[in-house]
Amino acid sequence: MEVQNLGQLIKKYGQKKFLESGKMLFDCSKEDCNIYYIQSGHVLLEKNSIPVVSLGSGEILGEKSFLELVPKLLDAKVSEDLEYYFLTKEKFDQLNEDAKVSILSGIGSFLTNRIYKLNDVLTKINYYNSNIILSDxxxxxxxxxxxxxxxxxxxxxxxxxxxxxxxxxxxxxxxxxxxxxxxxxxxxxxxxxxxxxxxxxxxxxxxxxxxxxxxxxxxxxxxxxxxxxxxxxxxxxxxxxxxxxxxxxxxxxxxxxx
CATH class of the missing domain: 3.30.450 (Beta-Lactamase)
Incomplete structure (x- = not known):
């Protein structure tokens, strides 16, 4: 079986859409279990209208709600005209077993890489905080x-x-x-x-x-x-x-x- 990354799989089995800057990709107050892949443009993730992180080309969004069928934790607002692909849970359920295994394996690899990146960020935050708190x-x-x-x-x-x-x-x-x-x-x-x-x-x-x-x-x-x-x-x-x-x-x- 050919090994493909998660973005390629979402493009292969999902749908393509466009959104203009200022539009909402998804809102955590509404039910949405889709997983998204950004082809081009930028999305700003927000919590209670406070920016949290900006994501661009090649990024994946919504993997947690896709896997666990839970609401999104953050709102996603388009900050630069967006071209993206998305895969619904309903479409996933209709795929053959090989495709499902490929997608779930891709999500597993993606989450592992995200954990490594998160550890780097936390290390940096701890370093900065200690420099402020422990120094004049x-x-x-x-x-x-x-x-x-x-x-x-x-x-x-x-x-x-x-x-x-x-x-x-x-x-x-x-x-x-x-x-x-x-x-x-x-x-x-x-x-x-x-x-x-x-x-x-x-x-x-x-x-x-x-x-x-x-x-x-x-x-x-x-x-x-x-x-x-x-x-x-x-x-x-x-x-x-x-x-x-x-x-x-x-x-x-x-x-x-x-």
Missing amino acids: IDDEKLKNIFKNDITIEEILVLKKINGNENFHKLYGNIVFGDDVEKLLYTISSQDNKIKVGKNYLIFDSGSYVFLFFGKIISEKYILENSILYSTGMFDYLGFKLEEKQNNEFLESSDSFDE
Whole structure:
């Protein structure tokens, strides 16, 4: 029996479709046990409208619900015009035994590779978290943390006051101007948690807003490989920066009393 990868099998036995950017590939609130293969374009997986990961050409989606007949865990929104193939459970049940075995073997190999990749990501997250928690924060600390994802020229960390209406600067020498105000307005008005531009990245952790200015490697790389969705880590980092700022203020106040 010829050995084929999972994507080839979904193309062989499934159906081909197209979706425009902005459309939903699937919604976790609706019943959908299909398995999907992306031929071209990009899909953004979201949880409660918060981006989780971006997937592109060659990626597989929906294998868990296909195998276990359970709802999808995430929503899938098309972020770039999509050409894809999908295989329904009903069509799978109609296939001959050889085809079924090939598809199930393909899913097994795919899941094994995903576990290896996940271990790499978790190792990276643990490394970054330990570097933040176990070390003092200095002027180069944030740049060192993200050196593999972004070539950082400047960083601005803001604490939210009264929602998104006002901000208190915790870190960075960037002067507020029209450009910065526009970036902040863009992310707050569109309810985005992350926004990646040509030379900037904004992350909204809920309590703090982080702006990184410099060379961004790529939106897809950041979404798939960075720790930008470890929101708890960012809240902790914001708290540490705020604590550092308060300590510096108290130290300067003590000097006035002498």
